[in-house]
Amino acid sequence: MKRKIVISALLNQVQVGIVENGRLVEYYLERDSRDRLGSNIYKGRVENILPGMGAAFVDIGMAKNAFLFLADSIDELKIGDSVMVQVSKEAVGTKGPRVTTRVSLPGRYLVLMPFQEHTGISRQITDETERARLKEIAEEIRPENMGLIVRTVAEHCTHEELEADVADLLEEWSRITNKHRGKSSSRLLYQDYDLVHRILRDLYASGNTTIVVDNADMQKRVQDELASLGVKEPVQVDLHQGKVDVFTHLGLKKELERAGNNRVWLDCGGYLVFNQTEALLSIDVNTGKYVGSKNLQDTVLKTNLEAAAEIAHQLRLRNTGGIVIIDFIDMADPSHREAVLQQLATSLSADKTRTNLLGFTRLGLVELTRKKTDRLLSHILDVDCPHCKGRGRVPSDETVAFQIAREVNSLALEDVEAIEVRCHPSVAGHVIGPGGSNLRELEKYIGKTVTVQGDESLPRQDYRVESYTIDVNSL
Numbered sequence: 001m002k003r004k005i006v007i008s009a010l011l012n013q014v015q016v017g018i019v020e021n022g023r024l025v026e027y028y029l030e031r032d033s034r035d036r037l038g039s040n041i042y043k044g045r046v047e048n049i050l051p052g053m054g055a056a057f058v059d060i061g062m063a064k065n066a067f068l069f070l071a072d073s074i075d076e077l078k079i080g081d082s083v084m085v086q087v088s089k090e091a092v093g094t095k096g097p098r099v100t101t102r103v104s105l106p107g108r109y110l111v112l113m114p115f116q117e118h119t120g121i122s123r124q125i126t127d128e129t130e131r132a133r134l135k136e137i138a139e140e141i142r143p144e145n146m147g148l149i150v151r152t153v154a155e156h157c158t159h160e161e162l163e164a165d166v167a168d169l170l171e172e173w174s175r176i177t178n179k180h181r182g183k184s185s186s187r188l189l190y191q192d193y194d195l196v197h198r199i200l201r202d203l204y205a206s207g208n209t210t211i212v213v214d215n216a217d218m219q220k221r222v223q224d225e226l227a228s229l230g231v232k233e234p235v236q237v238d239l240h241q242g243k244v245d246v247f248t249h250l251g252l253k254k255e256l257e258r259a260g261n262n263r264v265w266l267d268c269g270g271y272l273v274f275n276q277t278e279a280l281l282s283i284d285v286n287t288g289k290y291v292g293s294k295n296l297q298d299t300v301l302k303t304n305l306e307a308a309a310e311i312a313h314q315l316r317l318r319n320t321g322g323i324v325i326i327d328f329i330d331m332a333d334p335s336h337r338e339a340v341l342q343q344l345a346t347s348l349s350a351d352k353t354r355t356n357l358l359g360f361t362r363l364g365l366v367e368l369t370r371k372k373t374d375r376l377l378s379h380i381l382d383v384d385c386p387h388c389k390g391r392g393r394v395p396s397d398e399t400v401a402f403q404i405a406r407e408v409n410s411l412a413l414e415d416v417e418a419i420e421v422r423c424h425p426s427v428a429g430h431v432i433g434p435g436g437s438n439l440r441e442l443e444k445y446i447g448k449t450v451t452v453q454g455d456e457s458l459p460r461q462d463y464r465v466e467s468y469t470i471d472v473n474s475l
Contacts, residue, residue: 022264030195041190046081061187064096072100109154113147114171124152165194214246270303281325312347321372401430412446423463426456
């Protein structure tokens with residue numbers, strides 16, 4: 001499979017797109033690497049322990065204390081203890097970062113786990129012979145009382161390359177432990193590299209990866225980073241210099257916009273509807289404009305098969321984590337249900353993030369889970385709408401017009417002679433009514449003069465209602 005890494009940098013913002021088989025499958029954005037906490041290691045102090053929640057709060061020098069599940073701690077803790085912790089999840093909203101004492105250090109080919117004694121091989125390496133070879137090498141070079149995970153990019157690496165990676169990781173670990181034992185006022189013991197380095201370290205593989213950047217400085221930096229990572233062969237880093245930015249030029253901007261929509265159309269004419277809640281993501285599959293050519297069951301099967309492949313792609317691109325419920329179009333034939341499940345499993349296998357496909361429930365829904373890793377794509381690119389407060393819906397023009405009428409009626413009970421309304425023109429049309437009928441009826445009901453002024457600058461659900469007294473001397 002050919003992979004393309006697209007890197008775009010402007011001011012303090014770096015965005016990276018991972019393209020496989022011509023489609024954007026992963027997206028990363030880093031606005032300022034200094035603000036990033038993920039994978040950082042800190043010398044923390046236990047501030048509070050809540051046995052009922054099975055958790056502790058750890059001061060790592062941030063505005064909010066970090067949250068540590070006691071199950072993620074390798075030692076029994078008490079208030080005031082000094083503890084080495086690693087950020088496993090960035091702070092979100094009002095919640096502080098989540099941390100663990102099960103520290104891990106990523107290298108080019110391996111991940112060192114100083115407090116866990118086991119050896120693992122990336123599940124993305126599927127060749128059993130290669131897995132066995134890497135497992136044997138890893139067991140030989142694994143430091144005593146520590147663990148190693150062999151990364152995907154280690155496939156076909158030599159014993160010497162893996163051994164050198166272990167040596168570098170042990171050197172880094174020695175620096176961390178020395179800082180932890182020291183008396184430095186800094187809580188930060190280790191800071192992971194910025195986005196560009198992490199992407200090249202974790203995802204670049206010789207022979208099947210093309211790199212595209214959009215400025216000469218980044219082109220040189222990428223070449224230097226790869227050299228520092230031990231890539232020996234010359235690497236071609238393409239420089240995009242068109243008038244249109246590289247993400248737009250390669251069609252990645254459209255892919256991002258598509259992944260930001262609740263409704264995603266399929267090539268066959270069907271569509272998916274995504275509804276994200278705090279607890280889970282629900283996906284509804286619809287035939288839409290697709291009518292098929294044979295019979296209903298054939299139409300349903302083709303739509304569901306295409307939907308299964310697209311759902312796997314969208315989960316990966318949106319970086320969805322947690323519970324996912326899929327409502328495929330009903331299939332009476334058990335073999336069709338099995339075919340759809342198989343298509344979904346095959347498509348999910350390309351995702352490096354662990355998923356667990358549980359199959360059809362008794363309600364005929366497909367249930368799966370995907371490990372939570374980083375923030376949702378929507379949380380990276382968007383914020384809640386200030387008008388709908390994240391609900392995705394706003395009051396209709398008719399509803400706002402009725403609210404205005406009620407407020408006008410309440411205001412008319414006071415000692416006022418006239419009332420002025422300013423609102424969006426579409427709402428004003430409903431307040432005034434056909435030929436002014438609604439406004440005349442309202443004035444008759446309250447016995448006061450009402451003027452309505454349309455204002456394009458106001459959002460449709462906002463309005464202003466003010467009262468005033470008519471100065472008869474000015475008439």
